[in-house]
Amino acid sequence: MKRKLTVAISAALFSVACSSSEPMQEGMAEVSSPVAQSTQQTAYQGSERGQANAREQRESVFSMQQIMADPDWIGRAPENAYWSWDGRSVLFSRKREGSPQRDLFQRPLTAGGNGSQVALSALHAHAYGNAVENSDGSLHAYIFERNIFVLDASSGEVQQLTRDSQNKTSLQFLRDGRLSYRIGNDIYAISLANGFTELVLSLQTQDAPEALKEPADILAREEINLIEYNQVQRRQRQERFDDQQALAANNSSLAPEPFYLGSNIQVVEVSLSPSAQHAIVAVTEPQSWRGEGDLMPRYVTESGRIENQNVRRRVADAKPVNHTLYWLDLNTGEKTELSYESLPGFDEDVLAAVREENYAAEGKTYESKNAPRAIGLMPGWSAPEGNIVWNENGSAVALMLRAWDNKDRWIATIDFASANLVSQHRLHDEAWINRDFNAFNWLPESNSLWYLSEESNYSHLYVKNLDNGNVEQITDGRFLVDNVTLSQAGDMFYFQGNVEHPGIYEIYRVSVNGGDIEQLTDLNGMTNYSLSPDETRLLLTHSSPLQPNELYVQEIRNGSAATQLTETVSAEFESMPWAEPEIVQVPSSHVDDPIYSRVYLPEDFDPNRAEGYPAVVFIHGAGYLQNAHGGWSGYFREFMYHSKLTDLGYVVLDLDFRGSAGYGRDWRTAVYRQMGTPEVEDLVDVVNWMGEHRNVDVERVGTYGGSYGGFLTFMALFKEPGLFKAGAALRPVTDWAHYNTGYTSNILNLPQDDMIAYRRSSPIYFAEGLEDALLINAPMVDDNVFFQDSVRLVQRLIELEKENFETAIFPVEPHGFVQPSSWLDEYRRIHKLFETHLH
Incomplete structure (x- = not known):
């Protein structure tokens, strides 16, 4: 049977749990879905023996072995x-x-x-x-x-x-x-x-061949003049070169002459025009992704010996990357370098204020000066449409460029007559340009570009007419536009958006001329799409909190409903009494926007119980990720574990702290130069909210999380002692100067520019604040967050003579655990930590 919980995705407090009559916020959706009804009660017993018996009974329903087993038992989603x-x-x-x-x-x-x-x-x-x-x-x-x-x-x-x-x-x-x-x-x-x-x-990628090179020095000149053999060799080389040049000029059957880009050069990207008359090439000096001298030892190997693996470089070792752009004329063989000097801000000292602050901290004075910045094509994964796009006939091309310091993104076209870049759009951010929402392309049969931009705080659609320079914002509001598809006729944009609620993603469309947005789906949860070949239907991938992704199909017409195509979830999984989370808006004491969170309650939750409930706060990883949404979570093991915790009488909450995805640019960049500060403030707010509104005993709250969540576990325990009685940090970052460049330099700049931000944001500098129980779970072959991160922090804790911490190592696991036995061991330790310190 299914136990019933009503999940209200609203600003209102849970009506069953509290007597608050706060009205539902206008525009919010209400989602109700049945959840499995347990045949066993989890009523709190008055004695420790009763509690222990209840837990033992629950093991048969939510066993840790089952939760951490190979997830095939859940089902194999499309x-x-x-x-x-x-x-x-x-x-x-x-x-x-x-x-x-x-x-x-x-x-x-x-x-x-x-x-x-x-x-x-x-x-x-x-x-x-x-x-x-x-x-x-x-x-x-x-x-x-x-x-x-x-x-x-x-x-x-x-x-x-x-x-x-x-x-x-x-x-x-x-x-x-x-x-x-x-x-x-x-x-x-x-x-x-x-x-x-x-x-x-x-x-x-070499220098162009030359007929005869001039002698390098006086000795070479004398040797050629003196030795007849050298003279013969030079004459024959010249003849071969001349013959090859003449053949190429007079015989059309030969392949075209190559374009020589120079030696010690790496091709980043090349794009051929649809007319095959032109090409755009980006090149750079090669850089190894490996750090110098950085090796990761593997102790469990087939050889029985320690084997070393190369690993990526650290942000502290990063060097600027600049792309040189060439326009190639395939008809004439001309190669023309394209200068960045026409881009607004190409030489601005955008880090002047940061450098001044860091210099002053060292008793020095920074003198700001303009100088060309390192600029290149936007990385391919950031621009779904590609970062070099031609119009239909190949007469025009647009490029998306990004400054290596992460503060600017440009969309530029090329004036072929003058061989210059023409800036069509500059997106500047004092923090950093998002890795998402960078799609752009041409509108068919027009001299107009469409693009996504966060300039209004949220990702929205814009169209620019290049003939007159007019820009029209097509969508507007406190929601995100993503995964844009332009109709074949070029008259409609289809997109995925969270228009009605930050955690509910539906499919919409809007005219390229703007106007009202039409909502096409109404499934609640997380929904993505693909247009059918004839553009009359949508293929939908949809999930809800208790249902992994399944496929649906829906006609694109008013009143159409989606029809489910696949059913891949196992009967065993569906029969379990999973706790469905309620999505709430926790008021922030620091910003106007709320902290969206998932809350899991025990089945027999009593808001008036004399004894407050113990609670666990889960902190998601990745930093820039959304987890408090209405779909199936990528943290599915954690979701199942949270159901187990509610059956044992815990309240569980996981939050989208500041820095998380889904809530616009300002929420995303709140962590700029201060990672671990706004997020811990949000953790304080959600713990206090649980005490006031979910009958939680705030003296019995624990926390855990992996990767970024492990980092925040450290920061919470170190900077806010007593907020959590116990915390488990999994595969955690302890010092951001040792993490990678692509992620870290966005948020904290480079250590050589902004060591203030790194010291402010790295847990190893706050370790003296540890007072509560800490478990560190560290995989040893983690090539993302190095094992060294945990080792250095443990040494620091030892030197500080801290006692209340334990470390568990996992010899064969990378950043994302693979072996079910490792998952089981890790979560048994986490569970023991909570049961010991919270119950």
Whole structure:
């Protein structure tokens, strides 16, 4: 049976728990869903023996072994779903039972069940999930196992174009109907009519060959003049060079001359225009991702010996990365460097105030001066549409650029007449530019660009007409726009957004000319989408707090409801009496916006019980992540553990502290130069709120979290002694100067510029504040947060003569645990910590 809990996603307090009559905030949704009803009561007993018996009984329902087992028992949810070419079925991957491998499944819309596995012999004909289309959408090209295939969208016929072992990328239909692709630093084009393949562009990372070099010095000059053999060799080299040059000039059958980019150069990106007349290339000086001298020993190995593994460099060792941009004219062979000097702010000292503060702390004076900044293409993972985008006919190109200091993002076009970059949009942030919400592209058949920007605090859609410079904001409000799809006609934007509630994501559309937003789905929870080939339906991936992702389909018309396609959750999982969280808005004592949190209550929760409840606060990892939402959490083991805790009489809360995703730019950047300060303030607020509104005994509250959550566990215990009686820090960061560059430099700048921020934000500098019970769980082969982080903190605690801490090591685990036995051991230790200090 299912036990009933009503989950109110609202500003109001839980009406059953409190007598508050605070009205529901306008515009908030109310979600009610049945949850499993337990056959056993978890009523608190008056004696310790009664409590122990209740816990023992509960072990049969929520055993730690089951919670931490291989998650296959929950079900194997569909992943990476996409439409079939004809829109009659959907395809998706599923984890293979008992294995990390994935298999492809196909499920016709008219059939029941979870579809059937695509045969290995047919995989090549179904691997078009990321296909590129020609101008009229009649042909879809894609890569399967390094080879190129083309699907005819009118018949479904698949043609294989290559059969070799060379890795191919960057598929693109050209305006003349050919298909281009990249192998290494070369771009080829293949004719679909006759299969003729030609080299279109070759990039050489070396200096251009010269006929004869002048003698290097006086000795070389004398040697050439003196020795006849040297003279003959030079003359023959010159003849070969002259013949090759003449042949290339007079014989059209030869491949085009390569573009020479210089030695000690690495190609970052190359983009060929649809007309195949031009290309844009970004290059940089090569840098190793490895840190100098940084090795991670592995103690449990097949060889029986200690083996060392190279690991990434630390932010303290980071060096600026600058990209040099070239515009290549494939007709003339000209290579033109594009200067950044036309970008507004290209030489600003954006860190002047930070450097002045740090210099002053050392008794020095900083003299600010303008100098060119390191600038390059926005990383590919930040710009879903790509960071170099051409218009349809290849006559114009737009690039997304980012300053290496993380303070600026530009969208620029190229004036081919003057060979200059033209800034079309500058997004400046005193903190840092987001890694998300960087999609941009051209509107079809117009000289207009659309793009996402956080300039209004939230990610919204904008359109700029390049002919007159007018910019129109298409969406507006306290919500995020993401995963944008432009309709084939170019008249509608489809997007995913959290319009009604920060934790509920639905699908919407809006005209490219602006106007009212139309809500297309109403599923509550977390919903993402893919448009059908004919744009009449949505393929939806949806989850709720108690249901992992499943697939749905919905017609795009008023009043349509979504139909569920897959049911992959196991009966065993569904039969369990999981506690469904209530999403609440905890008022902040520091900012106007509330702290959205998930709250789990015991089944027989009594707001008037004389004895307050013990409580646990879970702190999510990643920092910039959203967990207090209405969907299935990526922390599914933690969710199950929280149900176990509620059955043992705990109240559990997990919060989206400041710095979390989903709530706009200001919430995200609140942690700039002070990681661990606003988040701990939020932890204080949620503990006090639980005491006032959920009958929690604030003297019996514990906390735990991994990675960023482990870091915040340290900061809370070190900076706010007594807030938590016990805390477990898992795979924790202790010193941000030892973490990676991409994440850390955004928030804290570089140690050499801003050591104040690193000392302010790193737990190792506050270890003397430890008074409460601490458990440190540290994986030893963690190449994300190094084991050294925990080792250095333990040494610091020893030197401070702290007693109330324990350390558990996990010899074979990386940052994300893999072995069920390790998960079990870790959570047994966490549970023992809480039972010992909170009960």
